[in-house]
Amino acid sequence: MSFRLSLAILLALGGTSAWAQQTPEQEQAREVGSSDDPDAAETAPAKVPLEEIRRYVAVFNAVKDAYVEPVQDKDLMQSAIRGLLLDLDPHSTYFDKDDAAAFDEQSTGAYDGIGVELLQQPDNTLRVISPIDDTPAAKAGIKAGDVITAIDGKPISGKDGMEPLRGEPGSSITLTLVREGTPKPFDVSLTRQTIRIASVRSRLLEPGYGYLRISAFQTDTAADFQKHIDRLQAGGKLRGLVLDLRSNPGGLLLAAVQVADELLDKGTIVSTRGRISISDSKFEATPGDRLAGAPVMVLVDAGSASAAEVLAGALRDNQRARVIGSRTFGKGSVQTVLPLDNGDSVKLTTARYYTPSGRSIQASGIVPDVVLHPDGEDQPASLADYSEAKLPGHLRGDEEDQEGYVAGDVLDGDKPIDAALAELKKKVAVSAPTPGRQTR
The missing domain is CATH 2.30.42.10 (PDZ domain)
Known part of the structure; x- marks a missing residue:
């Protein structure tokens, strides 16, 4: 399957990323500052604030001259660069070469x-x-x-x-x-x-009812998803599927889009919007539903973040699946990895993503259609503050100040799977055609 990608750089959500390449549009954007076009103000980088640079140099020299122990210039500059990004949001950061290599290798799962x-x-x-x-x-x-x-x-x-x-x-x-x-x-x-990491696992819960778990979105996740669905249907078409995204921290946006495309015949999967046009993208589904319309129940919890939320939102907004579990983490921002000339990189938040209905879930998450709570001794430690909205310096969300906001729970164990299967059977029963009266 294929889909329309209008962004010239690959976007990353969550813990993993693909490398972004410089594009002609980006080079042009760098030169906008010299334009006389008043409409260029929003996209043009601001002129270097010389007074602030002088203040920085003064502090730099004070540290060099008076700190109790000698400090290397390189270490001071590294700290200054990291500080430049520190207060933007929790997901923007600076990578030296080793950090960048470690970050990138997570997408391969090894x-x-x-x-x-x-x-x-x-x-x-x-x-x-x-x-x-x-x-x-x-x-x-x-x-x-x-x-x-x-x-x-x-x-x-x-x-x-x-x-x-x-x-x-x-x-x-x-x-x-x-x-x-x-x-x-x-x-x-x-x-x-x-x-x-094998990001996809599956089994039959009962004859005709499949279970498939995606633990993270990596390079091979979509291909593995196809294989597991085909294996589950080797003995005949599934009547329904439980898609488990609990504690899935995200990963490659591209992988989540591909999985959504496997279950959708048409419709928008996700869109992104930022300050500059190169950050805007829209992903559309192409014909072909690998489950041939069999009902899907998506299981989520407070640990479901980023690309996992993209998939859950895409399937629900297109009326392809219902969502069960607990409010998701609420990471609705897009990070782009920008390589620098010296081999280091900057991971920078460049856009928000929006579900097909046009809703941003940044700092608000996805509220399930059916809410589950941990119970009894199986309940993990209370995680009342476990969400994007509680992270210091987080990017504010469109619906962040909604009344009655309560962060979700982390749902461990098999009981949520049993609940999802029960809801799936209800959906199958409602969807099943009523036999008509036969006449001769």
Whole structure:
């Protein structure tokens, strides 16, 4: 299948990204500042503020001359550059060459580490967005919303806080965690391994009813989705499918669009809009529904973010699926990775994305059609603040101030799957044609 892509650069949502290339439009945008066209003001970069540059140089020299210990020029400049992006939003950041390579390799689903999606917070601690299925982090019981405060007993450095999590397969690491509802910090020991993430898994729940889980959106996710759907239907057409996107932190937007296109015959999948025209794009579905119209129930929770929200929103807005679970994370912003001449890169928020109905879910998330809550002893630690809206410095959303906003829950275990199957059967029963009276 194919789809229309009007953006000249590949966009990335969530923890992984494709590399963006400079385009003629981008080069032209850089030169707009010299134009006399008054309409160019919004897209033209502002002139360098010389007074502010002088102030920066004064502070730089003060640190160089008077700080208690010598500081290298390179280190000061790196800190200044990172500070330039720090207060924009939680997802814009600067990558040196090693950081960029580590970030990019996640899209292939293979790296050495513990298998967890993280967000570094202003106090340098690391908040867990989600552990990745079948990795050391997941097996050790690390949960979405946990906060890592120390690694091997050492406080986390603001400069390279995530780097110590990586290491040789077989080597050990101890994390100090803070979990809401647990009175004291506690340690968890893990053994690093080569993480080869199979982003798609599936099985039959009952004859005719399939279950397919997507844990992240990677380069091969769409192709694997096709294979799993075909395998589920090897014995005959499915009557319905539970599509599990719980604690899916996102990934490649392109992969989410391709999966949506596999289930849609027509309609808009997602659109993006930013300050400059090159950030605007629109993805349209092409004919061909791999499930031939069989009902779909999309299972989400508070850990479903970014590209996972794109897929859930696309299927619901096109009346192709119902959504069950808990309010999603609410990451409705688009990040573009811009390579620099020296081999480093800037990951910059360049646009918001919009569901087919034209709604931005930035900082508000997707509210399911059927809401589920964790129950009994299976309930994870309370995550009342686990959402994009609670991240310091987050990009404000169009519907952020809606009355009665409550962040979603993380839904673990098989009970949500059972609930989704029950709702799916109701949908199948309603959709089934009523046999007509036969006459001769």
